[in-house]
Amino acid sequence: MKSMLTATLTASLCVMLAACERGAAPAAAVDAPSPEALTEHSAEFRREVIKVTDGVWVAIGYGIANSILLEGDDGLVIVDTMESRQAAAQVHAEFAAISRKPIKAVIYTHSHPDHIGGAAEFAGPGVAVIAHDDVGAHMDQLASELQPVITQRSLHMYGTKLPQGERVNIGIGGFLNLDAESTLDTVRPTQTFGEQLDLRIAGIDLQLRHAPGETDDQILVWLPQRGVLLCGDNFYKAFPNLYTIRGTRYRDPKRWAASLDAMRALQPRYLVPSHSRPLSGADPIASVLTDYRDAIRYVHDQTLRLMNRGLLPDEIAQQLQLPPHLAASPYLQPFYGKPSWSAKSIFAGNLGWYSGDPAELQPLPPDAQAQRIVALAGGLEAVDRQITAAIEAKDWQWALQLSGYALRVAPQHAAARDARIAALRALADAETNPPARDWYYTSAHTLAGDFSVPRREGKPSAAMLAGMPLRVFFDGMAVNLHAEDTLDQVIRVGLIFTDPDARYTYTVRRGVSELQAGIADDVALQVRVPTQVFKETLAGLRSPAMAIARDFDMERGSKLDFVRFMQLFEPQ
Ligand SMILES: [Zn+2]
The missing domain is CATH 3.60.15.30 (Metallo-beta-lactamase domain)
Known part of the structure; x- marks a missing residue:
């Protein structure tokens, strides 16, 4: 009796579970806001x-x-x-x-x-x-x-x-x-x-x-x-x-x-x-x-x-x-x-990033993919015709994607650029999510050359910089290193900070930065600088050339060599 009940229950559970398996994914279309x-x-x-x-x-x-x-x-x-x-x-x-x-x-x-x-x-x-x-x-x-x-x-x-x-x-x-x-x-x-x-x-x-x-x-x-x-x-x-x-x-x-x-x-x-x-x-x-x-x-x-x-x-x-x-x-x-x-x-x-589709494990890089898709379509002119058709059909997303392939193959291709701007503006007009909408419009303007979007906005106050630990500025330098220019070099620089006092050795070793406390014996350059001047220079409040000429004192090596060292980093 008990086993029959178990069997029945198991069977009905299986049926129920199978029904769930077959069921559509949770979805009930609700219109986007107007x-x-x-x-x-x-x-x-x-x-x-x-x-x-x-x-x-x-x-x-x-x-x-x-x-x-x-x-x-x-x-x-x-x-x-x-x-x-x-x-x-x-x-x-x-x-x-x-x-x-x-x-x-x-x-x-x-x-x-x-x-x-x-x-x-x-x-x-x-x-x-x-x-x-x-x-x-x-x-x-x-x-x-x-x-x-x-x-x-x-x-x-x-x-x-x-x-x-x-x-x-x-x-x-x-x-x-x-x-x-x-x-x-x-x-x-x-x-x-x-x-x-x-x-x-x-x-x-x-x-x-x-x-x-x-x-x-x-x-x-x-x-x-x-x-x-x-x-x-x-x-x-x-x-x-x-x-x-x-x-x-x-x-x-x-x-x-x-x-x-x-x-x-x-x-x-x-x-x-x-x-x-x-x-x-x-x-x-x-x-x-x-x-x-x-x-x-x-x-x-x-x-x-x-x-x-x-x-x-x-x-x-x-x-x-x-x-x-x-x-x-x-x-x-x-x-x-x-x-x-x-x-x-x-x-x-x-x-993490891997979707589970093996084609996405090691995909063709974007440029190679674009070249092959353009070739598959029959060349740039054929892609142009497809873009025009997409625009006429108000298939804006497809026009955006197609114009992306065309511009990767031919970055100066005016027709693709104009179509892309039109698609971006149409997508923005229809979009009611402000971040997406504003991103589309901004991309349309930057592509049209109306304006560019800066890497920095607003100026940090001197007091705000004073409150930030030096470590933050070194972190910024590390991720801005032109690694490719230093692959066969080891450069060690002693940095002596004043007010407040601190001493570090900054090593660039074949593409990688390392920061150590204290001044190592074998530094090629050694410089003394007020802490706040160093921070303001890295934060863009002072011109590096002016600051180094006036406020950085060399204790070992030349200023020219120190300027060359600082040029190993992207401006922050
Ligand atoms: Zn907030």
């Missing part, structure tokens, strides 16, 4: 200082992110500080009109530049700057090793160089308040923590909690007496940026969803994100946060399911869509992140 919906989304960022509840204000629309003011008995706390000194000054003026009490502390919800770039506006001497333990290291990496590529990609994604008429909003803010004249004025944290920090500042009880999500160094700021939760970038009114197209290390959706669960458990009566407008009411907040975490878990879990069934990243991206009840949520519109991009990131975050 261009009008994106335009309406701009209302989210209209410039305003909103009083959330007693003692809590949030400034919206002064740049990409919000800045939050907490008023206590005898002082103020500022949470997040905008992207530049100039943007922060505008917010500071608004906050000063609300309260003249002294600022006691600045809190960073995380290390992204749009939350820390204007800190010096608020954080004078004696003001505590509080953040997660890892914020300093993340700040440094963005400011040195990855600075050029992240800057260029950010300016594409935020459409910072686009003419006014082509911008709508950037999904989580109206615009990025940054140009070549902007001052980047971050202050390094003076107090950090790992998991939890409870504080009383100006009579305000603050509970800070590590809450990894959009970044690993994200924190929550919870005001238990007032039921106010400041959630940084773990929630905003757009589908979460589980992957950002400007490039990022892996954002683990499971940890992000767990942080949302921690937020739900607090049962906040007010929710103040660092982008988009605040929410109030325990029930609506609970409902929105539940949808938000469900959307993240859905995308994560179903991506893994499809990975386990052997689908390739692009197949998963194409299939995966939110269930209709989540896709319809005004808080989950793909105005910033997208489920499709998230799926590819989740694939890479768990399995």
Whole structure:
């Protein structure tokens, strides 16, 4: 009897499982938002200082992110500080009109530049700057090793160089308040923590909690007496940026969803994100946060399911869509992140770059692939005809891909370039995800020669550079070495820094840098330089030729040889 029951159960389970196997991948087509919906989304960022509840204000629309003011008995706390000194000054003026009490502390919800770039506006001497333990290291990496590529990609994604008429909003803010004249004025944290920090500042009880999500160094700021939760970038009114197209290390959706669960458990009566407008009411907040975490878990879990069934990243991206009840949520519109991009990131975050298709193990390089595809099509003229047909059919993505092959084979080919610009503009016109839209428009303009996108935007303040460890500048040098010029050389340079004093030996050994403390006996060159001069020279605030001529003192070897040594590195 028992075995019959087992057999029946097993059989029915098999049938059920087989049915699941056959079932289509989770998908229910939901239309992308309309261009009008994106335009309406701009209302989210209209410039305003909103009083959330007693003692809590949030400034919206002064740049990409919000800045939050907490008023206590005898002082103020500022949470997040905008992207530049100039943007922060505008917010500071608004906050000063609300309260003249002294600022006691600045809190960073995380290390992204749009939350820390204007800190010096608020954080004078004696003001505590509080953040997660890892914020300093993340700040440094963005400011040195990855600075050029992240800057260029950010300016594409935020459409910072686009003419006014082509911008709508950037999904989580109206615009990025940054140009070549902007001052980047971050202050390094003076107090950090790992998991939890409870504080009383100006009579305000603050509970800070590590809450990894959009970044690993994200924190929550919870005001238990007032039921106010400041959630940084773990929630905003757009589908979460589980992957950002400007490039990022892996954002683990499971940890992000767990942080949302921690937020739900607090049962906040007010929710103040660092982008988009605040929410109030325990029930609506609970409902929105539940949808938000469900959307993240859905995308994560179903991506893994499809990975386990052997689908390739692009197949998963194409299939995966939110269930209709989540896709319809005004808080989950793909105005910033997208489920499709998230799926590819989740694939890479768990399995790395290899899709599993052996043709992608060691593929032809892009130029060779383009040559063969053009030949396969019957030559460039044949490709031109296909591009024209794609444009006429409004098959913009195909026109974009085809024109890419043609331009790899013939970079000066005007017809392909013009078609590519037309395709990029058409894709941008139809796109309602601002990062993609702005990237298409920016690419169209750079291809047309209207403008170029700089490798650096805004100038770091001298004070910000002074706060950065020397190690950061050496990290930047290492990844900017012209390795190919040094493959048969070993060059050792002694660097003596003054004010504060430090001594290093920088070795370039056949394509690789090594930094050691102290001055080695066999250095070919030895130079003495004030620490700040060295930092400002590497950060582009001083001309290297001028600085070396005037402020670098040679103790061994010639200045000309030292200039030659510095020319082994790409300008940072
Ligand atoms: Zn942000």
